[in-house]
Amino acid sequence: MQITKQTIPNTNYEVGRRSKTIEKVIIHWMVSDLNSANAQFKKVGGGTSAHYGIENDTVYQWVDEANTAYHAGNFNVNLESVGIEHSASPDRPASEQTYKTSGELVAQIAKRYNIPLDRAHIMRHGEVVATQCCGTVDVDKIISYAKGGPMDNESNTDKQVQFDRMLTHLRIKNFIATDASEKFTKPVRPDGLLKLLVEIWNDREIDRPKASKWDTICLKVGLSNTATVDEVAVELQPSVAKIAQARENGRIDGLKQAVETVKKLF
Numbered sequence: 001m002q003i004t005k006q007t008i009p010n011t012n013y014e015v016g017r018r019s020k021t022i023e024k025v026i027i028h029w030m031v032s033d034l035n036s037a038n039a040q041f042k043k044v045g046g047g048t049s050a051h052y053g054i055e056n057d058t059v060y061q062w063v064d065e066a067n068t069a070y071h072a073g074n075f076n077v078n079l080e081s082v083g084i085e086h087s088a089s090p091d092r093p094a095s096e097q098t099y100k101t102s103g104e105l106v107a108q109i110a111k112r113y114n115i116p117l118d119r120a121h122i123m124r125h126g127e128v129v130a131t132q133c134c135g136t137v138d139v140d141k142i143i144s145y146a147k148g149g150p151m152d153n154e155s156n157t158d159k160q161v162q163f164d165r166m167l168t169h170l171r172i173k174n175f176i177a178t179d180a181s182e183k184f185t186k187p188v189r190p191d192g193l194l195k196l197l198v199e200i201w202n203d204r205e206i207d208r209p210k211a212s213k214w215d216t217i218c219l220k221v222g223l224s225n226t227a228t229v230d231e232v233a234v235e236l237q238p239s240v241a242k243i244a245q246a247r248e249n250g251r252i253d254g255l256k257q258a259v260e261t262v263k264k265l266f
């Protein structure tokens with residue numbers, strides 16, 4: 001996600017928030033594309049704006065979050081919200097990449113202002129005033145992506161619980177260290193490798209909820225994400241054995257090579 005700032009006339013937004021705090025994200029659709037929306041908000045005397053516009057992995061920022069954009073059709077809501085425009089129209093639904101980028105952006109905004117990722121706080125424009133906006137754009141899907149994947153809340157929680165259970169399981173079997181603060185400063189021992197795998201996936205999935213890590217781990221070992229903790233642990237063991245063998249053969253000597261070997265295995 002790359003955010004490009006765009007300058008628009010200062011008559012199309014208000015500087016500051018009049019001491020209000022940001023509590024909501026309002027979802028809009030452009031009924032056009034990013035270029036058209038950009039031209040519209042740059043119009044002198046246009047009197048409308050939004051904080052962000054998304055098209056695939058491109059994000060334009062027209063108004064700083066510290067300022068009030070004119071997007072919701074209700075000034076009080078404008079003072080307390082961030083407005084996001086999505087590239088979509090009646091004959092062109094928002095792309096999957098647009099949804100993913102939106103999820104990422106909404107997750108960041110929610111984190112900054114401690115906004116719950118639910119439908120009371122992430123809203124369709126039409127839930128503020130009478131309008132068709134945001135059309136075919138699916139707010140639930142954006143929320144799902146913001147939580148780490150296109151899945152419902154319940155299974156998200158289940159998978160997080162399952163991921164934690166797997167870690168506990170691996171600790172009990174002495175596959176990974178019980179001290180989470182332990183760093184891989186020494187040559188990696190076979191029994192530390194599962195922890196290493198988890199660390200690598202954690203890095204890749206940075207800023208995303210744990211549920212997506214569970215999905216990733218299951219995918220990497222060739223199981224569906226409904227696999228049990230025991231099934232995943234069994235699938236991981238041959239990989240650990242292979243890495244241990246490579247280490248015995250002198251092909252792994254330290255963290256960097258271990259990481260490279262793990263990446264090749266998966």
Ligand SMILES: [Zn+2]
Pocket residue numbers: 027028029071125133134
């Ligand atoms: Zn709208």
